Amino acid sequence: MAATLTASVAAAGATLIAQDTIETRYIISSIAALTKQVKVSADEQDAQMLQAEQAGASVATDIANKELIDKTIEDYTSQGYDPCKQLTATKQFALAEITARRTIGSRVATEIQAGGGKYALPGDVLVQRDKVHKALFCTQADVDAGICTSVGAIPGGDTNASLIFSTDTSANVVAAKNAVINNIIGLPDAPIPAGQAATATGAAYVLQKKQRDAYLAFPAYSLKAAQADAEGFDSFMRERVGQYFGTKEAENWARDQASQSERGVLVDMVKIQGLTLKVAERQLRQDLRREANEAVELALENDRINGKKTRDAAAKALASQSAGLVTQ
Template identity: 30%
Template sequence: MRTRKMPLRRRLLAAFALSVSSTAVFAYMCGGAAEGWTITQIEMLTANVETQLTTFTTTFVNQMRLKFDDVVSAVGGATAQESIATKQVVDAVANSEQTLASAIKALQEADEVQKNVLDFHPVTGQGFDPCGTSLKNKTMDMAFGRVHDRAKATVGSNDMAPGRLVASTAEAMQNRLKEHRRLFCTKAEADAGLCTLSELPGGDTNAALLFEGAKPDSLAAKAREAYIQHVLGEPDGALPQAAGNTPAGQSFLIDKNRKSALLSVPAYSLARIAAANTRDATMSDKSPNEVLRLRINQYFGGKEAEAWSGQLARMADRGLVLEATKVAGLETWLRYQQYQQNQRMEANLAALLVAASAGLDETTQAAAQRAQREALSRKVQ
């Protein structure tokens, strides 16, 4: 069984009582009457001890309260500081996240702006020289659009125009000869004393001039017109009015229309070649073929191709797509021109075939008539 420990105050009183009791016993044993004095001393010491214990208790309790208050204040301060520190950490994290989000948004906006700049900049996003390329393509298309009208006018202006009859075939051929000696006198003719050597000798018989650029009113342009007339042959003379109503006259006119129809195909082809190489003042004195050559040189050879390929390396994806579209459009336009050229070639071959088979028609008709007469004679017999 556990003994209960005596309080401190009681243990002090018990020790003092034992001390006093021993003194009294000692005094009594020494023969002195000390009872009154001893009681007085005991009471005095007891009171003194009680006072000291009370003072100690009060002081101790007060100190404990002060220390407890200090501890509570310290804990409260530490708690407040921890709370403030935690809030500061939370705020710092939130601020950093907001800053990061703002930075990401700014980067995205910057990337979007940069992409828009690259996509729509005239150098990186619109293909090579967008305005210049559009103007050159339109100019080229207009130039070749005029070729047809100019060729048609050329075919209708010479003495071999479809359906045209001259007053005198001999006179027309004599005029051609005079024109030749006046403008295209060759060295042999000059040596023979027939004419004066020309600046363009034999130009009216030189097919190479058809493929060279020349101004409309130049000597080369006149040489090309004369060359086309020489190729088509001599013109047909007009019929007298009285002969036009005869069977022979009507047959002649029918053959004339057939001849004109056949000759109109090569006449138009030759005139179109000449028109495609005729320079125009509205196109900086360049012919349609020269304009076409400049457009092709932008992509194949020359300084234009170097500038074009150099800019391709700086283009964005959008610019490359636009440039590829422009090149595809130019290719389509060229294919259309080639398609028209193939049509003219087919027409010339068809006309050549019809002209070559003209003799066969007469032979076939004669053979058919002969066979018909033989069959009729056998039937009569």
């Protein structure tokens, strides 16, 4: 009985141990499967995270590249039309204006024969002018009249006022411009004989010459300013204005505006406004010269009308004063 019970207990224990072993294997297998699943899930999650990060980095790179491209386009198209060419042209324009203004005074002094304290025998100056006329400016009418033997390089150039406004700077044309201006200004005053300089008559002559030279200074300056502008500044002004109006370059500029950014269009508008101010400044300078010439004309007209009366009154006052001194 006891042996049977022992055997049964042993058999039951063996069965339980075997069953426990099987269950343990199942549990270990399940844990292994779960671990593998967790690992696979973690790997997939890591891969997904990596892909997400890579995608994010790619997007960030694309955004940065786009911003760089946009900035490059903005920088290029926001400087107005052909900025390098415009800058060069603007510098040349400014330099031409400075040079033209700087040379006017010296050209008045060296190229105009009368005025400015200059003395010369009118006959000698006429001979010199006639010599230049026959060398360069003879017309067919001069030839027909026997004054010249052949037509000159610039027929009638010494009386052609339109040449003053020509941009041509060739030697013959410049000589014609100077001849026109000298013919307008007139002949220089004859020098005073050495013995007359200290006399009352000589002093009156010098005083009268100074007044005449002052009158002539205004038209002389205006004519030389017009000549200097035409030779060294007008072509640049015409080019700058033509950049925006009425030329082939203006057509190119108009087409370029379609691809300009808003800032680029504004830059060009500012340049146009600046050019408009420069044109207005030039007009102001011309108006000031015109006003000065009109003031001289008014003074001359006043002298023509009232000058004799004024001089007669001054002479009477001087005579009366002298008589009073004698009676004393």
